[in-house]
Amino acid sequence: DAKTTQPNSMESNEEEPVHLPCNHSTISGTDYIHWYRQLPSQGPEYVIHGLTSNVNNRMASLAIAEDRKSSTLILHRATLRDAAVYYCILRALMKTSYDKVIFGPGTSLSVIP
Amino acid sequence: KAGVTQTPRYLIKTRGQQVTLSCSPISGHRSVSWYQQTPGQGLQFLFEYFSETQRNKGNFPGRFSGRQFSNSRSEMNVSTLELGDSALYLCASSQPPGTGTRELFFGEGSRLTVL
Numbered sequence: 001d002a003k004t005t006q007p008n009s010m011e012s013n014e015e016e017p018v019h020l021p022c023n024h025s026t027i028s029g030t031d032y033i034h035w036y037r038q039l040p041s042q043g044p045e046y047v048i049h050g051l052t053s054n055v056n057n058r059m060a061s062l063a064i065a066e067d068r069k070s071s072t073l074i075l076h077r078a079t080l081r082d083a084a085v086y087y088c089i090l091r092a093l094m095k096t097s098y099d100k101v102i103f104g105p106g107t108s109l110s111v112i113p
Numbered sequence: 114k115a116g117v118t119q120t121p122r123y124l125i126k127t128r129g130q131q132v133t134l135s136c137s138p139i140s141g142h143r144s145v146s147w148y149q150q151t152p153g154q155g156l157q158f159l160f161e162y163f164s165e166t167q168r169n170k171g172n173f174p175g176r177f178s179g180r181q182f183s184n185s186r187s188e189m190n191v192s193t194l195e196l197g198d199s200a201l202y203l204c205a206s207s208q209p210p211g212t213g214t215r216e217l218f219f220g221e222g223s224r225l226t227v228l
Contacts, residue, residue: 032214032215034214034215034216034217036217036219042221043117043203043205043219043220043221043222044156044203044205044217044219045219046216046217046218049214049216087156091214091215092210093210093211093214093215094210094211096210096211097210098161098163098168098169098209098210099169100158100169100170100171101146101148101158101217102158103148103155103156103157103158104155105155106155
């Protein structure tokens with residue numbers, strides 16, 4: 001069951017872009033990279049996922065390194081509502097695989113007005 | 114469509130008691146996984162159910178158990194409660210392996226306090 005490492009905390013100014021890094025050096029070829037965030041007093045919320053190519057959705061962008069051993073979640077313009085703990089996890093997608101989802105401590109993002 | 118529903122949202126128990134928590138997944142999702150979240154240990158995987166069978170289990174003692182019903186709803190049970198079981202218990206639903214990219218959709222959680 002693969003693990004990820006992230007910085008414990010990061011700070012950003014409001015309306016500035018934020019780049020949240022994640023290392024997953026033991027990623028396997030069938031692992032998808034998933035990002036979630038957890039706002040205070042709420043359950044985690046799905047943000048974005050990817051396999052090899054960079055991905056965009058209405059919430060964020062995901063940039064994946066060519067060797068897939070790291071990825072970066074990009075929030076294009078941080079708002080106060082983006083202050084949360086961000087988790088990067090790996091999900092094995094083999095047809096018969098039920099992976100134990102391993103969450104690290106995540107990155108606590110603070111947004112300064 | 115409706116999200117993941119967990120009940121109860123808050124509960125207080127005393128040591129030695131047992132507790133049952135319930136989770137209704139998003140309609141169409143057939144896999145349910147459970148997590149314990151504490152300030153000290155963070156988010157930890159408890160177990161995952163699909164088709165009424167436990168498919169994977171985290172490193173928790175046998176006091177932690179679960180089950181899944183034919184309508185995909187799931188329950189988890191903790192027996193002989195200890196003070197250290199105080200935590201936020203989160204349930205997530207997803208599609209099973211081979212049917213998508215397995216995004217997890219979490220409920221709001223059940224906050225258990227053991228006195």
